[in-house]
Amino acid sequence: MSPELEQTLQTLTSHRSVLGYMLITRGQQPSIIRHSGVVFEGEQGKRYASVVARIIESVQTGLEEIRGDDGLSAAAGESDADDIRFMRIRTRRHEIMISPDDRYLLAVLHDPAT
């Protein structure tokens, strides 16, 4: 792991309200690349990972559905294609921020009250 990467992730976790982060691969079999924080340890971490991956996939499918298959030309479809850029899920207790990419996912859990 390059030091810049370490540093970046370190600054992320050192924020006062951040409880943990998780880096996941997208695709058929999501897998955890890296995680930190008590919240994402072990079994719970795996559950979080699978849930987050599923949420992103379903939202992505939803976006594609919205775009619709009107039978328009494929070229037009490509340029309109909407991808998820950022997702913030605010629950009563926490907030999960998910920043997806083509291949990876960064999920950060923080408590906005602090």
Next chain:
Amino acid sequence: MSEKRRKEIEEKRAKLAELRKARAIRNQEPPDRRWAIPETKKDFEDFVDKIVGPSKGGVDSEDFTPSSSMPGTPGRGPSATLPTRSSDSGRGSRQSDIPERLSFGGPVTVGSGTDHVIDRPLTPRGYPDLVTFEQELFELPQKERVVYNKEIQTTLVETEPSQDYEEEVRQRIFREKDAEAEKLAREKELEDISVKLDQEIEREIRDLTEEERASIVGAPEFLEFVEQSSKIVQRALNDGYDYIRDYRIGTESGGDDSEGKRVKRVCEFWDERYVKNRSITDIDWSPKYPELSVASYNKNPAALNEPDGIVAVWNLHLLERPEFVFHSQSDVLSVTFSPFHSNLVFGGTYSGQILLWDTRAKHLPVLKTPLSASGHTHPVYAMQMVGTQNAHNLITSSTDGTVCSWLVDMLAQPQETLELIHHGHNKTGEVAITTLDFPDNETTTFWVGTEEGNLYQANRYDRAGAKAGLNQYDVYKGHSGPVMGLHFHPLVGPVDFSDLFLTCSVDWTVKLWRAKSLAKPSTTPHALPPLYSFDEADDYVYDVKWHPSQPAVFGTVDGSGRFDLWNLNTDTEVPVVSTPVGSGRAINKLEWDRKEGRRAALGGSDGRLYIYDIGDMAIPRESEWTDMQKTISSMMGGGQTNGV
């Protein structure tokens, strides 16, 4: 087949029996007729014996043919001769009789016995009487007898019709139904479970092997992804507003500070990784994105392998780290965003090089001026972009008096070089420029502040009545130390104050000047005094800047870490608000944000960039301008009350 044959044979037997009977009757009636036969009979008997011999061995009942066959064919065997119904005499019938018996093998001896019996009465006879004997023979085609094999496919069920049995049956049926239902239910359950397990397996978070992890982590796109997404997440984290907040639940008692004359600190930009041990040398706000500001830093004396000069672009929404970081090989002393290209950042360095960075590119400058005599060879402390979108230049000045004008895309050599030489100076011709400023709307004439403390006006080109270069006759004398800051009044609002400018210097003072009109250039050197002098400060005043929208407001920063906000309409002797900033270390630079001037960026010598908000004081009232006019005239009219 064999049965068929057997039946045929039995039929024939029956017929033969009849025929024998008939023969027997006939034999008794015309015995003499029979006498002719013996000769042939003997032959026949020999023949028969011959046949009988071999026939005992190979009787084959399978070879019966219903058709008539020649009795005298020995090769065909006995079976062939069986069904003969010749119209011959008894010999034929006898022949048929015997072969029939012969073919069965069994009753041969009987047949031969009877033959012998028949033969004995026949042999004593003499002359046989031949009688034609006709018998109709009917050839009946064999009936095809179709045989079926009947079988029952169901197993035999015991039929015990009784009440108990019915009950039993019913119960059995129920039980079977239940069993089936159970089975089905179990199967379904199993299926469900297996489907669920499949799904879970699909979803199951796979553990990465070490190599996979290493390969993913090593990929450059992964690094970029982490940088980008962590930036976004941090910006979102910084947004402190809790948007699901319910205002009905009042928890904290709001300690509202009295608004009005207050200067509030918004944030402080500092990053240990990049900016540790460095001081800010210059600040600028982005013309395009009001939340972005840029700060240039000098060298970190502790870390010698880090780049000497750093330029960091900060985002108000991302406090923990700079948006962009640019490197330079020597200390960067001045920095400015390009007003015409939102991605470009210019920097002037200690070595005299002018560097151009692009936010789309990486750390290193995309363009550099050469370190040659055609450019600057001394530290570039001041630079400014002048012109319009289509025709703009970067004007830079260094401490050896060289002022260069550059075209943005051609940094290989300056478009024009101007050497400011002060001929009338008693010691040296060189003018050590520390600051430079253009009045608003002017692109060809500018004012410079020097290390001596004097200010001069200079022209870029020859104009009517004035030559290019320093105007050595109009000396703005006032300061007793190097001039640290020079700022012309911005041209905004109904009244034009753009000939007023402020300077600040190491001599603890801030002075207000009126620029002499260029219409009448002087021919003899004379000193121009300042309009007013502000002596509030206790330390070197490092920077002074007019407020962009308020005509009478300006700010100053000094070496004791104070940020003073002055409003000339309110009070000309003391600042309206004086705020200590940071830890008491000197503040090097001050820059108001371009939009409305609500915020001021203060660059400290500890490397921290402070952003302060002055709130409502930034909003000018209608009367500000006229008030300012009055103030200025009173300053001028009041003479030298505050002294030079």
